[in-house]
Amino acid sequence: MRILIISDIHANFVALESVVADAQGRYDAVWCLGDVVGYGPMPNECVQLVEELVDYVVIGNHDWAVLGRPGIDVDDFNPMAREAVLWTRKVLTASNRALLDSFPDVPVQPLEVPDLLFTHASPREPVWEYVQTPMIALENFALFDEKICLVGHTHKPVIYRWRLERAGEAEDGGGTGAATVDQLPIRPEEPVYLDVSADQRLILNPGSVGQPRDNDPRAAYAILDTDPMTWEARRVAYPIDLTQSQMRAAHLPRRLIDRLNYGW
Numbered sequence: 001m002r003i004l005i006i007s008d009i010h011a012n013f014v015a016l017e018s019v020v021a022d023a024q025g026r027y028d029a030v031w032c033l034g035d036v037v038g039y040g041p042m043p044n045e046c047v048q049l050v051e052e053l054v055d056y057v058v059i060g061n062h063d064w065a066v067l068g069r070p071g072i073d074v075d076d077f078n079p080m081a082r083e084a085v086l087w088t089r090k091v092l093t094a095s096n097r098a099l100l101d102s103f104p105d106v107p108v109q110p111l112e113v114p115d116l117l118f119t120h121a122s123p124r125e126p127v128w129e130y131v132q133t134p135m136i137a138l139e140n141f142a143l144f145d146e147k148i149c150l151v152g153h154t155h156k157p158v159i160y161r162w163r164l165e166r167a168g169e170a171e172d173g174g175g176t177g178a179a180t181v182d183q184l185p186i187r188p189e190e191p192v193y194l195d196v197s198a199d200q201r202l203i204l205n206p207g208s209v210g211q212p213r214d215n216d217p218r219a220a221y222a223i224l225d226t227d228p229m230t231w232e233a234r235r236v237a238y239p240i241d242l243t244q245s246q247m248r249a250a251h252l253p254r255r256l257i258d259r260l261n262y263g264w
């Protein structure tokens, strides 16, 4: 089974369409790791296409903020993100709001792939925490049992690998000193074999469709192939200027428009 993994679309419909076109013929199912809206100019179109495409989806922190759910205060966002959230609240239709509200806010364990879960941010804080260092990854490996966890939220493609330093040590991964976490190199379009042998587990991030933050402005996504178990990080160029003109028409903050050029 080949699964198209998308995350952090952030209402960038042009980027989402480009990803779907690029992935055409390469996938049998679609999973979305959240943040369908926020920042970008086309939230309604993105919610509808995600609803059409996905087999599984979780909610992200921006989705949550747009819905105005208790537990997330829009004033905790930076001013530009806050402005985009408030704008999205105004333009999102009632039916698309209801769709967004139906996305789960707890980690998902897809039936089709055993020993795997996914969440927007981290196992510890499913909507909030940024897994952006090996140390944070190590702490999180102790908090789930599956071999593989997929996350989004940081907008940076990454593969963290958890291993036991010596065979026969405790397998709790809980900071006993026996477990280590390193990062596997990612080369676009070179599938990485995910060795989930007894003493190895993985946290993987596909990067962001709609607002990459790894200095590469191209839309990011991944293909997880379960036979054999491989992860292919992919990038696709899209007409950024089209998204930017939609953002200007919506009077979204200038810096949110400019950052798309830089992949940051």
Ligand code: ZN
Binding pocket: 008, 010, 035, 060, 062, 153, 154, 155
């Ligand atoms: Zn995001």
